Amino acid sequence: MTIDCTAPSHRISPLIYGIAFDGLTEKRDKHQYEVGATTRRWGGNPTSRYNWKLGGAWNTANDWFYQNVDIGLSYDDFLESNRKHGMTSALTVPILGWVAKDAKSVGFPVSRFGSQQQEDNGSGNGLARDGTPLKPGAPTLTSTEAPPEFIAEWIRAIRKKDQERGQRSVQTYILDNEPMLWNSTHRDVHPEPLSYDGLLERTIAYGTVVRKEDPEGLIAGPAEWGWTNYLWSAADFAPGKMPHSDRRAHGNMPLLPWYLRQLREHEKKTGVRLLDIVDLHFYPQTNVGVGLEGNTDPATNARRIRSTRGLWDPTYKDESWIGEPIRLIPRMKEWVADNYPGLRISIGEYNFGAFRHMSGGLAQAEALGRFAQENIYSAYFWQYPTEGSPVFWAFRAFRNFDGKGSRFQDWWVPAKATEGTSVFASRDEAGGKMVAVVLNFDPDQAAQAQIQLKGCGTLDSVRVLGYSGAPGGFTEQTPGAKAAGSLTQRLPPYSMTVLDLTVKKP
Template sequence: MPRQKRPSLRTRLIGAALLATGAAACTDATSGTPLPVAITVDAAAGRHPISPLIYGVNFGTTATLQDLRAPLNRSGGNSASAYNWRIDARNAGKDWYFESLGVNPDDINDQFGERFVALTQAGGATPILTIPMLGRVAKLGPQRQTLASFSIAKYGPQPNHDVDGHADAGNGVAPGGKPIVGNDANDATTPDDPQNEQARVADLVRQFGGASGGNSGGTSGGGVRYYAMDNEPSLWQLIHRDVHPTGAHAREIADKVVAYARAVKAADPHAQVVAPEEWGWQGYFYSGFDQQYAVDHGLDHAPDRANETQGLPYVPWLLTQWKAAGHPVDVFSLHFYPQGGEYAESGVTNSQAVALMRNRSTRDLWDPNYKDPTWINSVVALIPLMRHWADTYYYPGTPIGITEYNWGGDTLMNGATAQADVLGIFGREGLDLATRWGTLDASMPVYKAFKLYRNYDGQGAAFGATSITANAPDPDTVSAFAALRESDHAMTLVVVNKQLDRTADASIALAHFAASGVAETWRLANNTLFRMPDARYQDGTLRANLPAQSVTLFVLRGAAGDAPHE
């Protein structure tokens, strides 16, 4: 996991630890009998375009971008809030001892500035760069030395410090456990403002051209198209408390997004502004100030909710303010991580309970009848919620994006089945843009789940771009997604057997498509992506046996004289 972000902080926001609940004590059936599954696919129903931008990543290398044909590459995370473009330095705040240090151009996780733009474009993708709004950015010593916001020499002993790097950098906690307050922000940071960030964008335009040279399909060309407005600003008081110890008020974020968006567009009028980049459920409804207040007082009388947003939840209120200011934001973006232990720091056991929760919790993205059983304790249905908020409080049809998400299990097939499920949901539900958080490499099952959708044969063959209806009776065990491919009029069908230890016998009924033909078959199982022998289907039915924890892609083409119905 890149050290820019430690998402476990998301579970410690309102006093008592917000611990994720365990999954229900149910298990997959373990009998030797395969689960019978009846799937229906209708090529004439539910048709809508799938945005190619949903297959994006964060911090992808050129090789990864090329192999996965990833359309977007985001440079974000906690370090981005304090990145100083003039000296190529960053500060990850609490994630790494509040140190300001020079960026290492050889570190895969330290991708910023023009270097990031160049490697992204070389990979055929479009970059998303993060514009700091924190008000302060990293500074270095005279010889580019690392600086510490909580120097042990200056502020005294601290219970933890950087034993692997800058030993003087403490964790900002005094003996006894209380945070150090009143530190000098000038120790390791320097002031920043919209004018400085405007100069940064102007410099990128000089090097790479303007955003008008790119296109909405996400292919390379032209300059930087997307600029994200900082990173999870309602957590500044936790992550960057060395420079912003008080949680940001709703008004501060509303006004800063307008100011920095105008600065970006003054340098590049065609640039697309992405905001508010908030962290998760609590951050959708309450400002950073209210979240900080809630640690001691709860949320019943949250000050910003009462005095600044007039009772509206935080993010919808932000949208109303931006609408009143014109049209400063072009993409409405949020972050989301499941809270049941699916995505956890290293060392947390990936138990069967977590695996089963991972199978179910993708419902948080879409299902209006699924109540999240963790501390969230509410229906999330994130994509419909975002669409409703954009259409109600901003401009109808505004693109919506999830620029950070991760369902965990990177090295597990259970993680791969969840990732395949998520990508299918994004396309079916009409999400416009997404970038998965976390480093990907070709050895990971989740990497191969991406490849199944984007480049399954290594020659650029991909899941279709027109979504059609595919129904499975219980998406917690077996899910299905279908799309038509314009290039060859094939139907592409992904079927995910999420079950941990039981095969599935699938009977797939095809409507408004060729009644018989050949199904080219690709499968991800046991962390191997391979082509299987072609399958034949007839009488409008395709039958297949699906191994436990597998993802299967069928590419259906009608037999000669039995052309698909369009």
């Protein structure tokens, strides 16, 4: 392994260590604040239908029978909790056009639509017994209209409180959540698949009021879910229409580049920038699971770890139905450079499944290291790591590996490792303190890492902490042999090792 302090470096955005808000467990699970997250995102399908005037009311969409519910927590509770715990806030604002009108109505009541494939206390999943989608009723069954002025009023209320307390509470506004899936996730109020033009029109209409009410806030979008909607619209797959007809009607440009180019043209014409951050979601399509779910047989574990390469590696051919390199972050950088230079990049949702298995933890640690390497602006894990899980300790490898606040430093240092391992290195502003996170992906074999420090100075002190899945997280390890510009360290099978170093500058 080589850590090269002579190569160009960059400052790491602290917002890559983000997590999501889970309204259903917020009150009872305080361990999310122990993971070391720097920012939290108010997002997910229900936030597309959040009614800020009703406190905690939103619609659960197809996640749970299209039910209006009150989660017992308002957006202001979320913002206040973030301030209390030293985290910044990214707030999803609905541009769908409909929000929950109360905390009790449902989209497909059995009393009106009859027996359905699945039911919960009188509400159905919108599918007939044979699986046929039922034609939805009027949106007013569950919802009330939410035009741009509804959002403008919300932001005015937020900014008024900010001014009273003298502190900003929202750093980023995200323009809704996965809009190209609305015709399935929210088909009770938006059954028609969204088009290129529909996405742009809503972005302009709602983005304009967000910018007007909070000129210094950052605006992110379009928060699309994955591969098909990086490249095509929902209308491109509409039943009864020629495949990809919407894309062909827009110069055959992939959705995201077209979207960015149109917003750049809008800024040229009006002088108003409506997007600061390109926000896309990333979920491996290689059948590795999401959240706590996912098989943990050897083949799936190895594929789970490899799937992280879809974020950054141009040589990695995705092992799913996609079947070609995704290279998401380099692709996003190219799209920005070609169509709207200067925009920042965010991965607004991602995870690799199997939270409680070491393969899930290693995939997570790999992703955090790559976010630092690729110099993106922000990333938000979905939802948040469960206490004591390998994914929890993957965050802690970068954010608080010794339980006393020691962490990955603020400047990225380029580093290289052999196949089957990774090394991610960082230094402080002065260059005298360095922290490296070293990963061994082999479940059976230990590795002997020989690490060369190129141009970093003379190695002074070495502290080593390791984690291989045992309860309690990182523990002190015996340092290996060290010389002026190198060290040797044993890496146990399936392990994360943190090297906490000091160097004397030449």
